[in-house]
Amino acid sequence: MSQEIQNISPIKQRILQFIAELGRSKREFYSLTGISRGTLESKTGITEDTLTKLFTAFPDLSPIWVFTGKGEKLQSQQNETSxxxxxxxxxxxxxxxxxxxxxxxxxxxxxxxxxxxxxxxxxxxxxxx
CATH class of the missing domain: 1.20.5 (Single alpha-helices involved in coiled-coils or other helix-helix interfaces)
Incomplete structure (x- = not known):
């Protein structure tokens, strides 16, 4: 399984981590977002359509965290320092x-x-x- 995760993009790895932390199954996630089943496990890149569906279903999910792994996962947790x-x-x-x-x-x-x-x-x- 860990070898399988290493073969997919870091963005997909972070999305899968987010799903796991939600306590939802991948099947539930795919159903909720409208993303095609198996998309996040495939070795191909992630499409704009997939990202649009993700952020539509989870508007509080931080794009910065999804793309870079930096900062908080949820925008509501981020502090505006200035x-x-x-x-x-x-x-x-x-x-x-x-x-x-x-x-x-x-x-x-x-x-x-x-x-x-x-x-x-x-x-x-x-x-x-």
């Missing part, structure tokens, strides 16, 4: 906050580009010597 804005802000303040954050990111990226351009110039000078 909300983008507070409840009392009006839409204009929210937009200004977003713009200020983007401006800061653009400035940092522009500085990085400037440094990289200088490095390129220095490297070209070294090659020409």
């Amino acid at each position: 909300p983008l804005f507070t409840v009392n802000e009006n839409i204009e303040d929210k937009l200004l906050n977003i713009i200020a954050q983007k401006d800061s990111e653009i400035k940092a990226l522009a500085e990085e580009i400037g440094k990289l351009k200088q490095e390129i110039i220095q490297l070209k000078e070294l090659l020409l010597k």
Whole structure:
């Protein structure tokens, strides 16, 4: 069985783990989601249709966890450590906050580009010597 699990994709392995933790049989899972039986055990890739059916049946399942294995399995368990804005802000303040954050990111990226351009110039000078 463990050899069988190793031959399928990590995404399918995580979905199978999720099913097991739900305490449901694969048969129940396939029936509930409309995914064709045996899909998760096959060695082929996973389709967009299969993923759509999965997330439709389990909207709280975290796509990040399914795709990467990182974070919490369920979105309701994830903590938002830094909300983008507070409840009392009006839409204009929210937009200004977003713009200020983007401006800061653009400035940092522009500085990085400037440094990289200088490095390129220095490297070209070294090659020409």
